[in-house]
Amino acid sequence: MLEHITISEEDCIGCELCVSLCPASPCVFEMEDITAKIIHPEACEECMLCVENCPTNAITLSRSDD
Numbered sequence: 001m002l003e004h005i006t007i008s009e010e011d012c013i014g015c016e017l018c019v020s021l022c023p024a025s026p027c028v029f030e031m032e033d034i035t036a037k038i039i040h041p042e043a044c045e046e047c048m049l050c051v052e053n054c055p056t057n058a059i060t061l062s063r064s065d066d
């Protein structure tokens with residue numbers, strides 16, 4: 001079970017990669033000005049594409065199960 005997905009606003013450079021890569025429906029992310037925001041965390045499929053491809057490692061996924 002997904003516990004938490006966060007974006008470091010300090011690190012996000014607004015490249016929009018996470019928005020275009022995320023396969024979830026609805027998309028977990030949305031651009032707000034020049035920063036990606038998490039608007040549908042419950043839709044996350046934990047594919048890790050965003051985490052692995054974010055150029056500044058701004059996205060963190062943590063899990064609650066062991």
Ligand code: SF4
Pocket residue numbers: 007011012013014015016017018019035036053054055056057058059
């Ligand atoms: S991929 Fe990373 S840097 Fe690019 S918009 Fe998403 S969070 Fe920001």
Ligand code: SF4
Pocket residue numbers: 005021022023024028043044045046047048049050051
């Ligand atoms: S881990 Fe996958 S499904 Fe979850 S937000 Fe990132 S790209 Fe979307």
